[in-house]
Amino acid sequence: MKRVKRMFLCKYLQAAACIFFSIGIMQSCNSTYTSKKRGYFNVDFPERKYLKFDEAGVPYSFEYPVYANIVKDSTYFDSTPENPYWRNIDFPQFNARIFLSYKIIGGTATYKIPQPNGIYKDSAGINYFDKMVNDAFNLTNKNEAVASSIKDSLFTTKNNITGIFFKVGGNAATSRQFFMSDSVRHFLRGALYFDTTPNADSLKPVQDFLQVDIDHLINTFRWKTN
Secondary structure, three states: OHHHHHHHHHHHHHOOHHHHHHHOOOOOOOOOOOOOOOOOOOOOOOOOOEEEEOOOOOOEEEEEEOOOEEEEOOOEOOEOOOOOOOEEEEEHHHOEEEEEEEEEOOOEEEEEEEOOOOOEEEEEEEOOHHHHHHHHHHHHHOOOOOEEEEEEEEEEOOOOOEEEEEEEEEOOOOOEEEEEEOOOOEEEEEEEEEOOOOOHHHHHHHHHHHHHHHHHHHHHOEEOOO
16 A cells, blocks of 8 residues: 555656656556446345536536435534535435545645544644645555455546545445545545444445446546636
């Protein structure tokens, strides 16, 4: 995982984003992102159809399934998110939710710093690109105590969207996480959660089903220029 993180940071910090995308970071550059899947139990699922999320003023767009609802995230550790562009993708029939948190690179933010007494204290800071990449890895690594494996994969889609996808095995609270960035302006992190006690065996059919929708979200994702 450390090797992948170093590769990701080095490639982004070498030059401007346009050069980064032109040289490519893997053989998968400019190809449709598809995560590796294993078989799952025979369960009835809704038919796949997609809608486009393209809300005015939000700096990104993507496609999401018709059986999901997009809700504006209004709380973060019982406080207000740092900008109005955080969204949740809810799947009511699965008690599942994909959290999408957006940050402006170089922008100011209030970070929650844990204290010895368990209370979080606000601390003002700057959204440095390398710090946000490290935070994304650290948030995933918090699952190490219950995870049977943590696999990360670098991707670049046909829309020149680059990021890292994390697949966490075992009874982790969130088994699918990812982030995407252009290294100069935009940074978005996503995480799939279930509103139930994590159990890898019982959740696997739904996780695998929603994996296809996450892949579709990533492959249709675009940053807006204005």
